[in-house]
Structures are given as structure tokens and as C-alpha cells.
Amino acid sequence: MDMDDGMSMDMSGGSMAGDALDPQTTENGLFTVSAVSRLDPVVINETHAWTLHIETDDGSPVTDAEIAIDGGMPEHNHGFPTAPRVTENLGEGDYLLEGMRFNMGGVWVLTLEVSSGGQSDTVTFEFELK
Amino acid sequence: MRRLLVAGGSLALILLIAVVLISTGLIGGGTVGATFRDVFSWSVGGGGGALQPGVAPAHSWTETERGLIASLSIDRLPPLPPDPSNAVGDSPDAVALGHALFFDSGLSPDGSVACSTCHQPDNYFTDGKVFANVRDIDTPRHTPTIVGVAYSDWFYWDGRKDSQWAQALAPQEAAIEHGGTRTAHARYVLSHYANEYEAVFGPVPDFSDTSRFPPEAAPVENETAREAWEGMTEGDRGAINRVFANIGKSIAAYSRRILPGRSRFDDYAAAALVNDQAEMSELFSAQEAEGLRLFIGKGQCTDCHNGPLFTNGTFHNIGLPLPEGSRFDQGRTQGTYQVVEDTFNCLGEYSDASEEACVELRFIKLEGEELVGAFKVPGLRNVAHTGPYMHNGIFPDLDAVLRHYNHAPPAFPGHSDLVPLAFTVEQSEALKAFLLTLSAPPDAPPELLLPPNDE
Numbered sequence A: 001m002d003m004d005d006g007m008s009m010d011m012s013g014g015s016m017a018g019d020a021l022d023p024q025t026t027e028n029g030l031f032t033v034s035a036v037s038r039l040d041p042v043v044i045n046e047t048h049a050w051t052l053h054i055e056t057d058d059g060s061p062v063t064d065a066e067i068a069i070d071g072g073m074p075e076h077n078h079g080f081p082t083a084p085r086v087t088e089n090l091g092e093g094d095y096l097l098e099g100m101r102f103n104m105g106g107v108w109v110l111t112l113e114v115s116s117g118g119q120s121d122t123v124t125f126e127f128e129l130k
Numbered sequence B: 001m002r003r004l005l006v007a008g009g010s011l012a013l014i015l016l017i018a019v020v021l022i023s024t025g026l027i028g029g030g031t032v033g034a035t036f037r038d039v040f041s042w043s044v045g046g047g048g049g050a051l052q053p054g055v056a057p058a059h060s061w062t063e064t065e066r067g068l069i070a071s072l073s074i075d076r077l078p079p080l081p082p083d084p085s086n087a088v089g090d091s092p093d094a095v096a097l098g099h100a101l102f103f104d105s106g107l108s109p110d111g112s113v114a115c116s117t118c119h120q121p122d123n124y125f126t127d128g129k130v131f132a133n134v135r136d137i138d139t140p141r142h143t144p145t146i147v148g149v150a151y152s153d154w155f156y157w158d159g160r161k162d163s164q165w166a167q168a169l170a171p172q173e174a175a176i177e178h179g180g181t182r183t184a185h186a187r188y189v190l191s192h193y194a195n196e197y198e199a200v201f202g203p204v205p206d207f208s209d210t211s212r213f214p215p216e217a218a219p220v221e222n223e224t225a226r227e228a229w230e231g232m233t234e235g236d237r238g239a240i241n242r243v244f245a246n247i248g249k250s251i252a253a254y255s256r257r258i259l260p261g262r263s264r265f266d267d268y269a270a271a272a273l274v275n276d277q278a279e280m281s282e283l284f285s286a287q288e289a290e291g292l293r294l295f296i297g298k299g300q301c302t303d304c305h306n307g308p309l310f311t312n313g314t315f316h317n318i319g320l321p322l323p324e325g326s327r328f329d330q331g332r333t334q335g336t337y338q339v340v341e342d343t344f345n346c347l348g349e350y351s352d353a354s355e356e357a358c359v360e361l362r363f364i365k366l367e368g369e370e371l372v373g374a375f376k377v378p379g380l381r382n383v384a385h386t387g388p389y390m391h392n393g394i395f396p397d398l399d400a401v402l403r404h405y406n407h408a409p410p411a412f413p414g415h416s417d418l419v420p421l422a423f424t425v426e427q428s429e430a431l432k433a434f435l436l437t438l439s440a441p442p443d444a445p446p447e448l449l450l451p452p453n454d455e
């Protein structure tokens, strides 16, 4: 890392390394969920959108999911400063999640409750903004 | 030689060097602690500036710390983005009209109150009072600065407005502030500033028929004015609302231009970014640097006071004491509902924004315990000059503020986001010394800092 040009540190003060969360399987194994931010890199104090992608365990896209959003900073005992929600089914298992915002650096969680075909399952992503 | 060994990453070697230096009398034992921190932070930082003999370790920062310091610098403040809800926000004619209106006490029935009555340019657009107060009557809240607030998403301490122009309208009709009505305001502006208004907004509407447009009509508590307002047709009320909104948009075009200036801290941050320790030690005393270290480190101040304006723009309850005899102030829990219902919000018919552009209002958080008794995090630029402090002006000076943060009593009702700092007297003094480096005259065309007829 180049030390003294300042460029390597441009996003310090609250940003995520990269723009995507590693795909994760829901608690009971029903779905695999991945999340990619449309703001790259993810920084604090900017309201932005993510694209969620949902598949069944055999890899086929879930195109009729209902998705409830929760999250925040468990260590600080607060939620998101906004009320993010899925606003659009983009097709082929993709969903638009709008209204995401982080207001400080630290460890955040994003919990998605995915419902499809009469079944629900939950997944929690944990990530750090440094 | 020493740097090479440090890069090898062996703490044992660092200790060995220290022992050798002490035993050879090159440095005194009393500075061993400082030397350790100095050397160790370089090793953590993965390199950095060359050794500068005689430079105090106060200005030695890790790469992470330097990044955090730089993130607070005014150099990271982006150019002011347009306000999509205010189509004339960047029009020079609107700035000129707003400048005149900001200082015009004709916008109050008794001619005694202008925006500048409380937002005084000589006081960083604050008034130095505990509560905003005109005609010897206290309002429930302390006057915040307007310097740099154009970057905010929410306005007022409780965020009950979502644009600067919508905010500018509310005090016009508040009985204990300007105390006006929108029909009187519209008529005043259209008669005193007809040409200026037309230059920005086009042809001046005709409100001369007082049976259709009563002299004092507005949706306010005053019964006469309210009944007059309710007696108007919807179309006529809309025409008045349009002019009233335009008054706010002009005032906002002016107040948008009042931005924060470059402080001594910003020069320090620039020096820190390139790790120029000689320059850093010219700019900050060891105490000020220690205060900065506490601010970004142990104090966790940057959880909320982050970014170039030293605010995350959101709402937090910090367990403030209530002024004697006052009732609990709900703060954000009420502000959310007020902004959603506001006629002049981003999604309303007087806003120039598309629905998509109203992101903050569309995704506003309406529920959550953290909203109870929460208020907007104020930026800290010029904090030395904007006391008393907090939404209720409860602390007369920064010492009182720091005492609160040191003890951080629990909030009731609600939940305090503070953890007691429990700083020593020296640490508290250092933190205060750092806060005093954030001052700078506002960055605005000089003529905008004076009433227009003083030009």
C-alpha cells in the first residue's frame, strides 16, 4: 500500500472493503442469499441501494420472495438510521433494496427474512465499516 | 538502521534497541514510554515518514489514524450538491432576493423580527442565548447555526423539516418567532420585491382582492387567521402557498451559500495525510494533538461526529438533563410525523423534486426506541463560538458539555447512546483544546455576511 499519496486512505472513517457480501445460506438451509451494494465502496452517511439475489438450495432463482429487512449495530444497541425496504422485484431472483444507510464505522448486521412458497427463513450478514 | 529493524517486526528487537539506547545514555529512561509508542506506531503504520529527531511523538499517527483524521477534513467535503426540491436554489437572483429577505424584519407584523435576529452573521449565525428568544419570550429550543447545514438531510433539532426552504417557512408563522401569516408575507414580498420576485419566479400573481385573499390568513393557532385561511378556496390557498414556498426557496438559496471555512484542524489533517510531522508540530500543540487522539480513539466521538462536518446527520439521545420546570422533549419521535405530514415536504406539491429524489423522506425511520428523545447531531465546526450547547441550551460552555460526556447519566425516557468517557482532567482539557481548533470564519461571499443595504 502506497503510504504518502493519501489515495489509499480516501474512504477511511467508515467504509466497507468491497461492495458485496459473501453469499450466505439461510438458517434452515432453504435459501442462498447474496447482496451487492450499488454504492461502491459502501461509505457512511450516504443513503443508497443494494441488489439482493435469492436462490433455492439447488441453485434456481427465487422469483416470488417477500423480504423483510432488519439490522443495525448490536454492540451499540441501535438499528439502521433509515427504514430500508425492498421496493422492486427485478426478476431472475434479484430484488432492489433501497434506503440503506450506515451512520458510523463499526460492526453492522443486516437481517433478511425471506418468504416464498409458504416457507420463511432468515439470514444475518455481519460486516464491518472501518 | 532502526527503521529496518522495526520493519522486521520483532518487538524483542525494539525492546533491545531501547535498552541499548538507555544503557548508552543516548536517551533518558524517562522517555522510554514515549519512545516505545513512537517506534511501535511506526511499525503498526507499516512505515511512514523518516525519523525526525526532536519531533514529539504527539504527532505520530498510524495509517488508520491518519485516514480517520483525513476523513474529518474539509478537503473531503464534496461541492454542495443541488437541492432537487428547490429549482432556484443556485440562482443568483434567488440568492439576492433571499439575502434581502433574510435580513428584512418587515417579515413580521411588528417589524421586529427577521431571520437574522436569531441567526446573527457575527455569531456564526447563532444568537448566544440558551433558547431562541424574541420579544422576551423563550422558544422551546436553542438556535442552531446555519453554517454548512445545507448539507443536511433534516432541519431543526428534531428534523421536522426536510429542506432548508421548508424550514425557513415555519418560523415565519410561529407566533413566538416572526409571528406572521402567509397571506401577509406573500403580499409584503410581492409589493416590496416585485421585480426581484419576478426575475426569479416569473409574473407576480394578483392578490389585491382582500375578500379572496384576507390580509392575515394562515393555518395557525390564532383563530382569526385560521378561520380566514379556512374560508379561502382551495385554489386561492394554493396560490398563496406557492408564493410562500417561493419565499422559503429564496431564503434557502441565500443560506445555502453560508459554508464552513478552513480551520487550523484542516491544515493539520492535510499535514497528517502526508505524514509531515514537522508541519503537524507547527500547527498543533501536543495537547491539541492529544485531544484529537482522544476524539478519534478512546472518546469514540467519531461514532456520531464523523465526516468533514463532524456530524453523521442522524438523531441520537444522549441523556441530557431537562431544564428546570420543563417537560420531556420527545425530539425525533415527533419530528418524524411532522415532516411526513408537512405540506412543504419533498414529496409535496410545492417541491420541485421527483419522487425518486426524495430518498430521505421515502425511507424515513418512523419507529424505534432510539428515536425517543433523540436530536440531530450538531456539527462541531466553530463549536467554540456557538454556545450554549444542546437543543435545550442546557450547557453554558464546553467544560459543562465535557462533564456530561464524562459521566453520561442514563436517559429517561429512551436510551442514551453515550458511554461515560471518565476522562482525567488532563484528557478533558486536551479534548477541549482540540475542539477549539475547529474554528474558521464562514466561507461565503463577504457581502452575504452583511445586511444587503450595508453593501
Ligand SMILES: [Cu+2]
Pocket (backbone or CB within 6 Å): A073, A076, A078, A104, A106, B303
Ligand atoms: Cu453505532
